[in-house]
Amino acid sequence: MSIQPAEPRRPQVVIIGSGFGGLFAAQALRKADVDVTMIARTTHHLFQPLLYQVATGILSVGDIAPATRLILRKQKNTQVLLGNVESIDLDENTVTSHLLGRDTVTRFDSLVVAAGAGQSYFGNDQFAEFAPGMKTIDDALELRGRILGAFEQAEVSDDPDERRRLLTFVVVGAGPTGVELAGQIAELSRRTLKGAFRHIDPAHARVVLLDGADNVLPVYGGKLSRKAAEKLEDLGVEIQLGALVTDVDADGLVVKDRDGTLRRIEARCKVWSAGVQASPLGKQIADQSDAEIDRAGRVLVDPDLSVPGHPNVFVIGDMMALDKLPGLAQVAMQGGKYAAKQIKAGLAGHSPEERPPFKYFDKGSMATISRFSAVAQVGKLEITGFIGWIAWLAIHLMYLIGFRNRLSTVISWTVSFLGRGRAQMASTEQQVFARIAMNRMQKEDAAAARAAGLTADEPPGGDPEKAAG
Known part of the structure; x- marks a missing residue:
């Protein structure tokens, strides 16, 4: 076991997680008189909103997942440690991380917990083997292989029933990720793969979008949900609402409709995007403090994003529950900046009682349906179609890290959206x-x-x- 210095020269800030919240918190402390240690279980900062484009061959992994060390290499007061955080001790002010048999204990004066959330199967974790989620690079690459592999297997099959099963793709969850993924699978089959096979027609692929809600994109509702559904149906996506998945196996899934009827959909390729569960670190924190967690495992934080009874511990992003804020990248970014600002205020002699409450500035939310079509909501303004798509492109491009990644992404988008090709179609x-x-x-x-x-x-x-x- 290696132990970080017990008495650092300067106040020690530990940040758990290299996602939007963790990265923005670290960058906001660039000029602060502190030593920052970021502990993350991956070597990269993942731009998760574009993960589905890796899964469908539009973007490469490198475009959306630059190395965290390279992003922060010029930030001299910051070090990055690779490891999975296994425990947080709020009494001793330590974080214990694990990497390949080695435990590392890191002490902190201030702690920012931004470990994010994983896929939730609502108590049916066995579904994950047959219906992977969309939260990590591994998920996206596995899904790309499953999608492309289904077409390849169908090409060599002589059994009509097997072909139908192989060419049926089911996406569970009609939120932004599910809608975007279903739309891209439909475009992939009907546009990119057109004419690429000799024994099957990829355009005959069946894409099914399932959700227990009454609308696609239920967070939007009204006009935007209707427009999104209409566009998906134009692409050939079957939308099945009020449908709950009760079982999943290698060859299909069982669905329960509103009237209680059970039916089976035969499909070799399934994707799960129906729910999220916060990192189990949230429960650890709650067990050691006056905090509580909600059903999704998120910590109910104070208005200054700190843990009740522990003003030096901040929980941000998908791990926090406050004022029904959504699990969006913008919430994590702003939360990271806010936490860093309060840490710097503490260095200047301000007490926790002087902290202003966190106020989220809603810059809007959006989802792309297909090329040239997206929906966006900015305040009371609702945007659909091509204008919404342009706005979606601009916003996502702006938040990508690094000029090279932005340039590479623009080139990939140009090839994919104006032409028919996709550069990232390899799978193993x-x-x-x-x-x-x-x-x-x-x-x-x-x-x-x-x-x-x-x-x-x-x-x-x-x-x-x-x-x-």
């Missing part, structure tokens, strides 16, 4: 099956450890999925 068996294999190995190792009378939170030698970052 390893991308599709590695996660399943590792999960099974971990279960087998854990079972072996239990049989041997051992107690282990993870298999011997560390968790390879966490280490891969």
Whole structure:
């Protein structure tokens, strides 16, 4: 075990997570008289809103996931540690992270917890093996392999039923991610892959969008939801609302309709985008403080984003619950900047009681449906169609990190949206099956450890999925 210096020269700020909240907090402390340590389980900063474009071959991984070390290399008061945070001790002011059998304990004076959220299967975690989520690069690459692999398998199949199953794609969850992904799978099959096969017509692919809600994009409602649904139907997407998934297996899923009827959809490729669950670190924090967590595992924070009873600990982004704020990148960005500002105010002698409450400035939300079509809501202004799509492009391009990534993204978008090609169409068996294999190995190792009378939170030698970052 390695231990970071117990008494740093300057106040020590620890940031957990390299997403929008963590990165913006670190950058806001660039000129502060503190030493910053960012601890993250991946080596990159992921621009998650564009992850579905990696999954459908439009963008490369490098376009949306630059290395965190390179982003912060000129920030001399900041270091980056790779590791999965396993515990936070609010009494001792320490964070313990794990990487390949090595534990590292890092002390803090101020802590910013921005560990984000993962996919929620609403208590049915076994669904993940057959319906991966869309939260990580591994998820996107696995999904790309599953989508493209389904067309390849259909091309060599002589069984009509198997072909139909292979060419049926089901997206569970009609929020922004589900809508964007369903639209891109439809465009991929009807436009990009047109004429690329000899025994199948990719345009005959069936794309189904499922949700238990009454509308697609329920967070918008009204006109925007209707416009989004109309555009998806124009693309050939089947929208099935009021439908709850009750079971998932390798070849399909079972759906329960509003009237209680159970029916089965045969589909080899399924994607889950129906819910999120905050990092389990939230429960750790609640167990050690006066804080509570909601059903999604988010910490109910004070108006200054701090943990009740611990003014030096801030919880931001998808991990915090405050005033029903949505889990958007903008909330995390503004929360990160706000937390950094309060830390600097503390250095200047201001007490926690003097902190103004966090106020979120809503810059609007948007979702793209297909090329040349998006919906956006900015205050009371509702934008649809081509203008909404241009606004979506501009906003997302602005928040990408680095000039090179922006330039590469513009080139990829030009090729994909004005032409028919997509540059990132490679996939491998390893991308599709590695996660399943590792999960099974971990279960087998854990079972072996239990049989041997051992107690282990993870298999011997560390968790390879966490280490891969």
